[in-house]
Amino acid sequence: MPCSPLPISLEIGLTFGCILQISVYQTVDTGHEDIIHDAQMNYHGTTLATCSSDEVIKLFDVKDKKQKLIVELRGHQGPVWGLSWSHPIHGNLLASCSYDRSVIVWAEHEGKWVKFYEYKDHKSSVNAVAWAPHEYGLVLACGSSDGIISILTYTSACTWDAVKIPDAHTSGVNAISWAPAVNADFMLNPSLSQTASGLLKRIVSGGCDCLVKIWREDPSTGGWVKEAQLEGGHTEWVRDVAWCPSLSLARQQIASCGQDGCVIVWQSLRRRPDSYINATGLLGGDGGGGGGEDTAEGVWKPVVLATYPDVVWHVSWSLTGNILAVSGGDNKVSYHTYFLISTFFSSVLCSLLVVII
Template identity: 55%
Template sequence: MVSVINSVDTAHEDMIHDAQMDYYGNRLATCSSDKSVKIFDVRNGSQTLQADLKAHDGPVWQLAWAHPMFGCLLASCSYDRRVIIWKETNGTWIKLHEYSNHDSSVNSVCFAPHEFGLILACASSDGSISIISSTGDGTWDSKKITNAHSSGCNAVSWANAIAPSSLVEQSGRQLVVKRFVSGGCDNLVKIWKESEDGQWVCEHKLEGHNDWVRDVAWAPSIGLPKSIIASCSQDCSVIIWTNDGTNNTWSSTILYQFKDVVWHVSWSVTGNILAVSGGDNKVTLWKESLAGTWVCISDVGKGQGQLRAAS
């Protein structure tokens, strides 16, 4: 049985859309329809408000922490079409960079693996995906994948910098190609790869959902023999996509058919446990068995104090 070790009263004035722990688990960032981003120190079971950031003009949908090698950086995206990268210096949070080159709501942000540098992917309802990167001299470059999804993009998630063992080149070199996955309102999951000339191309188009794809998550694959992606949808399903290196093809397995829309999927650090949350007000944890099937190992309902083992 897994126990809830802490709860945080955020004092947000409207619905909370995302909550993210930093790399070390010392800080919790939350964002809300009240247009604010809040940062709490949650060490030793306490909760101390460190910052209340109010620069967005609309609901803030999602947050992403950068790797600590770049300092204390947090990205936020909003219905106001903007992405803001915040930086903490000596206890004070400032706006480090603002990106406003989307024509509609920005729904998802995700930092690339630190091995690639300080790079952020941003997904928008205008159907495009932006890749913004720090040049190291205080300026930022940006590239945009226009029409990445025909009806809007809801989520992005990066692949690891080092590919699974099955995808290592015959020469023995580790693959370090930049890749990420996206999910959109066209019911598609797409895998994007950076080409040798620096352009982003769609490497795979995965079809399996019959309604909007709400979230995607590329599993950490260090030490694993294959690549794994989870996607969830308005169609109430979660699909597990796997690539074992055979002909570079992806196969799909329906994890479970839920009774309500599934909003989010998130992998554990080791990539072997998947958390799923949806409109049924439950969070369920899933793990692949030795037989290759996915089983629910625990679930928690709204207002419950503990995750209970599922029957």
């Protein structure tokens, strides 16, 4: 099973202030007949999507502390593992993946939800789906137990093109996350064009080979190449990865978690242009300490954030990138708050943006 077993009741929590006090904002009784594997809020936080081993996807209107079932989506022939909402600039789209080896893109059209597209080219369970930042267009990444990552792109001809990354992870891909679309090098040196600044599609993946890998698109061929393999981290399957969405000028961060109970934050200091260093007096460097992998922008360093006594299933960044939420097999969710001094402080709480109880 690629996803954590979750009960059929969900709570939505809110945080207040920097001390991360948590209160239960809303409880949703989903009515699923089996284990829930994923729950995702849409961009505006008004609709909750859930999926389950009962093969059903449910959408709930959760505005104003109310619970209203909008629709039940039935199209998969097996447990539904994961969901991903697109940015609303592309319309109201929801992607789902399943043990039945398929990916379905659902669309709201004239008030009704319909099957917009179905991808069935994987040979094993599809465990993860993730929409790209909207700046890249309508692009969906899918990771499967067959070890392949598929990148699906909606074209101007109203068709879908599929590009595969074969043998991405031995024995299977468990998680995928996209890098932010904005490249900090361009922000630091506006004289660079966006193309020259390397505004390329990049993803991070985790798999059953205990590795975290970074991939980037080669614009000359349209294919994807491995940019970095982050070793020296997990000793068992990687269960989730999350690229920090913050557009920090100083560093990139990727969080990963695994069957080994470890939560790791991989950090890469960005290489600043000489003009920026001369103007600010700031020096580059790799941040010191530990091993890592060279990337186009620096060296990736693993920082073990926490070790738990049970499997850690999911990691999720706040939109500002200064809070990391961690959920695991101990039925707890922890918030880890990041300060500019590059130190994480954590406190065990009982809630998440979408909280599983």
